[in-house]
Amino acid sequence: MNLITRFNKKCKDFLVLILSLFMVQQHLSAQEVIPIESVTNALVLEVDEDKNVKIIYFGERLSNPNEYGEVPSVYNQTGHYSENLNAAYMPSGSHNLMEPAITVTHADGNTSLDLRYVAHKQESIDANVDLFTVELKDPVYPFSVKLFYKVYKNEDVFEQWCTISHKEKKDVQLHKFASANLYLKSGTFWLTQYHGDWAEEMQPEVSRLTHGIKTLDSKLGTRANLLQPPVFMLGIGRAPEEDTGDVIFGAMEWSGNFRIDMELDVEDNLRVIAGMNNFSSVYHLKSGETFETPKFLYLLSHNGKGEASRKMHDWARKYKLLDGSGDRLTLLNNWEATYFDFNEQKLFSLIKDTKELGVDLFLLDDGWFANKYPRDGDYAGLGDWEVNKSKLPNGIASLVKESKNNGVKFGIWIEPEMVNPKSRLYETHPDWVIKQPKREEHYFRNQLVLDLSNPEVQDFVFHVVDQLFVENPELAYIKWDCNAVIYNAYSSYLKQQSHLYIEYVKGLYSVLKRIREKYPLVPMMLCSGGGGRVDYAALQYFTEFWPSDNTDPLERIFLQWEYSHFYPSIATSNHVTEWGNQPIKFRVDVAMMGKLGFDIVVHELPEKELVFCQQAIKCYNDIKGVIWYGDQYRLADPKVNNVAALMYVDDEQDRAIVFSYLVNNRFNKKSEVPIALKGLDPAKKYRVREINLYPGAVTKVDESVVYSGEFLMKVGYNPLVDASRTSVILEVMAIEN
Numbered sequence: 198m199n200l201i202t203r204f205n206k207k208c209k210d211f212l213v214l215i216l217s218l219f220m221v222q223q224h225l226s227a228q229e230v231i232p233i234e235s236v237t238n239a240l241v242l243e244v245d246e247d248k249n250v251k252i253i254y255f256g257e258r259l260s261n262p263n264e265y266g267e268v269p270s271v272y273n274q275t276g277h278y279s280e281n282l283n284a285a286y287m288p289s290g291s292h293n294l295m296e297p298a299i300t301v302t303h304a305d306g307n308t309s310l311d312l313r314y315v316a317h318k319q320e321s322i323d324a325n326v327d328l329f330t331v332e333l334k335d336p337v338y339p340f341s342v343k344l345f346y347k348v349y350k351n352e353d354v355f356e357q358w359c360t361i362s363h364k365e366k367k368d369v370q371l372h373k374f375a376s377a378n379l380y381l382k383s384g385t386f387w388l389t390q391y392h393g394d395w396a397e398e399m400q401p402e403v404s405r406l407t408h409g410i411k412t413l414d415s416k417l418g419t420r421a422n423l424l425q426p427p428v429f430m431l432g433i434g435r436a437p438e439e440d441t442g443d444v445i446f447g448a449m450e451w452s453g454n455f456r457i458d459m460e461l462d463v464e465d466n467l468r469v470i471a472g473m474n475n476f477s478s479v480y481h482l483k484s485g486e487t488f489e490t491p492k493f494l495y496l497l498s499h500n501g502k503g504e505a506s507r508k509m510h511d512w513a514r515k516y517k518l519l520d521g522s523g524d525r526l527t528l529l530n531n532w533e534a535t536y537f538d539f540n541e542q543k544l545f546s547l548i549k550d551t552k553e554l555g556v557d558l559f560l561l562d563d564g565w566f567a568n569k570y571p572r573d574g575d576y577a578g579l580g581d582w583e584v585n586k587s588k589l590p591n592g593i594a595s596l597v598k599e600s601k602n603n604g605v606k607f608g609i610w611i612e613p614e615m616v617n618p619k620s621r622l623y624e625t626h627p628d629w630v631i632k633q634p635k636r637e638e639h640y641f642r643n644q645l646v647l648d649l650s651n652p653e654v655q656d657f658v659f660h661v662v663d664q665l666f667v668e669n670p671e672l673a674y675i676k677w678d679c680n681a682v683i684y685n686a687y688s689s690y691l692k693q694q695s696h697l698y699i700e701y702v703k704g705l706y707s708v709l710k711r712i713r714e715k716y717p718l719v720p721m722m723l724c725s726g727g728g729g730r731v732d733y734a735a736l737q738y739f740t741e742f743w744p745s746d747n748t749d750p751l752e753r754i755f756l757q758w759e760y761s762h763f764y765p766s767i768a769t770s771n772h773v774t775e776w777g778n779q780p781i782k783f784r785v786d787v788a789m790m791g792k793l794g795f796d797i798v799v800h801e802l803p804e805k806e807l808v809f810c811q812q813a814i815k816c817y818n819d820i821k822g823v824i825w826y827g828d829q830y831r832l833a834d835p836k837v838n839n840v841a842a843l844m845y846v847d848d849e850q851d852r853a854i855v856f857s858y859l860v861n862n863r864f865n866k867k868s869e870v871p872i873a874l875k876g877l878d879p880a881k882k883y884r885v886r887e888i889n890l891y892p893g894a895v896t897k898v899d900e901s902v903v904y905s906g907e908f909l910m911k912v913g914y915n916p917l918v919d920a921s922r923t924s925v926i927l928e929v930m931a932i933e934n
């Protein structure tokens with residue numbers, strides 16, 4: 198190489214260097230930051246120079262959005278060879294080494310997926326709700342994913358889901374198809390998760406997440422939350438606390454198998470991957486077809502789980518729960534009063550009891566149907582939804598009429614997704630039943646699950662409900678039960694067996710949608726052999742849910758406390774029953790912290806107890822607005838205190854209702870110290886009054902004292918709970934200065 202050539206080469210190298218520096222600059226300035234903001238928080242995505250979409254921030258919103266782009270520069274954590282730990286939606290089979298959000302086999306058998314940015318947009322749905330869409334595409338295959346982020350700004354709630362589609366020549370197999378993955382940066386993460394079983398639902402456990410993967414999931418098919426519900430909390434830096442600290446609430450909006458993986462990665466960051474469970478569910482996606490995942494719901498609070506709950510409740514009442522801001526009916530249910538053993542006369546007498554008690558509606562439970570195999574126990578009749586002629590010779594109509602004559606409404610129990618093998622339905626349509634053809638049938642409560650992936654079965658279930666309304670237009674309430682899980686998962690309708698768990702739930706939603714199109718607001722209770730099924734996808738169709746068959750009020754204080762984190766009181770059905778042998782006042786007071794009902798033999802109540810119940814219902818009707826629509830504050834946790842307390846405050850901070858209960862009867866325990874109230878106006882003056890007293894009882898509360906809100910919140914108030922007053926309800930009323 199001569200000198201000139203050498204000089205030319207040097208110049209060329211220099212030019213290339215300048216040019217490449219310039220191009221990096223171009224690339225950098227081409228990097229796009231996408232802030233998805235609520236009033237308090239921001240989830241920030243970044244599109245890097247290679248068009249990878251990454252999560253660079255989930256935390257408190259900055260006032261200058263231009264600064265979000267600087268977030269990665271203040272972390273010194275980017276050296277890992279997996280490169281894309283913080284992918285906004287983690288694909289697998291290419292350079293990712295972590296738990297993926299999506300795994301596929303392409304039509305040609307290739308198992309790799311890469312997803313790069315194509316476009317994004319922001320739409321304003323209304324003043325409070327924004328929808329962000331981010332489109333991703335594989336650079337090699339005609340395979341696309343759209344990420345959706347719906348933000349409810351004032352409530353700080355994010356809903357995330359995605360759609361998956363392709364234009365490959367044959368089906369693509371989806372092996373995993375999460376709704377979302379999150380990426381959280383912090384030192385430590387503390388998980389509150391729940392587990393349970395029949396009559397033991399919603400038991401919390403708190404643990405510090407260690408490296409590796411922690412999975413919350415369900416494989417039960419129907420009543421999917423029986424053993425583990427799809428809700429959780431993540432304390433950031435410390436275990437979730439009531440009023441302080443950063444906490445994330447998460448929930449899958451899906452009524453079937455779900456899977457939530459939490460992977461603490463090598464750089465101590467947490468990846469949360471949430472979606473339907475891919476267990477036994479490879480999905481064969483046709484060319485041009487779109488697969489939509491359910492929504493993953495999350496919200497971040499910087500003031501503990503109390504604030505997170507209040508925001509979640511506000512959101513649920515406003516946007517999810519059916520008729521969330523509407524009215525609810527108090528009721529008398531006959532399940533524990535009669536079980537299957539009733540006739541028209543007995544029910545007439547219970548309808549009179551309903552009137553006598555002063556509740557709005559009589560709810561007829563299980564046992565009213567089937568003739569060839571009468572529903573006299575849980576071993577027969579399920580599926581044969583015609584009135585049992587020997588129990589009810591004059592049909593449902595006469596019960597509706599009798600209710601009307603007594604000035605109360607009438608509601609009915611159904612379990613339309615299920616069948617007993619001892620039924621006409623099973624005999625006529627064995628092909629409608631989920632069961633493996635070559636295996637012995639396996640029962641849960643003597644029953645099997647109908648195959649809701651089959652449109653004929655969907656029609657049948659719709660008509661069970663429709664028929665009831667058509668024949669009884671004044672029918673005012675439905676209790677929708679679901680007692681069995683799916684064993685031996687096999688559909689004689691589906692070509693792809695691995696679609697069954699997913700198509701079942703979609704079939705259920707399509708029936709519920711049809712019902713709601715025709716009967717938009719009729720109250721329906723979501724029940725599932727106790728609390729085996731509750732989530733925010735189902736609650737779009739239901740006005741309330743049944744938390745547990747365990748109605749022992751002491752247990753119930755704990756159960757309701759846990760449910761109260763995620764679901765508003767207006768959705769939580771609580772019935773007064775004979776469980777627990779507690780005094781009637783204790784039982785009623787506990788049930789008042791939600792949607793009140795009764796399941797007792799009213800005409801067998803001692804006179805004084807009846808009078809108490811009648812007065813309690815009047816009291817409840819007076820305060821229910823504060824309980825249902827007010828802000829909820831958990832004051833004293835039953836798990837760590839002798840006295841549990843919880844309160845509700847109306848929007849104006851003029852009226853609050855405080856519930857307190859003795860939850861430990863050892864060593865003559867009582868409320869020794871004041872309980873700090875919350876949510877009042879410190880500047881307002883309040884008077885405290887005890888309400889819902891048992892007839893003849895004299896309150897220990899001095900109602901003449903006036904307290905400032907500041908005093909009640911800083912010093913607190915002692916409800917004087919002890920063994921002689923195991924349950925106390927206080928009304929805190931603002932007075933004119």
Ligand code: DGJ
Pocket residue numbers: 532562563610678680724725726727743745746
């Ligand atoms: C289970 C429910 O949880 C109960 O309330 C009751 O409705 C029974 N099923 C009826 O079989």
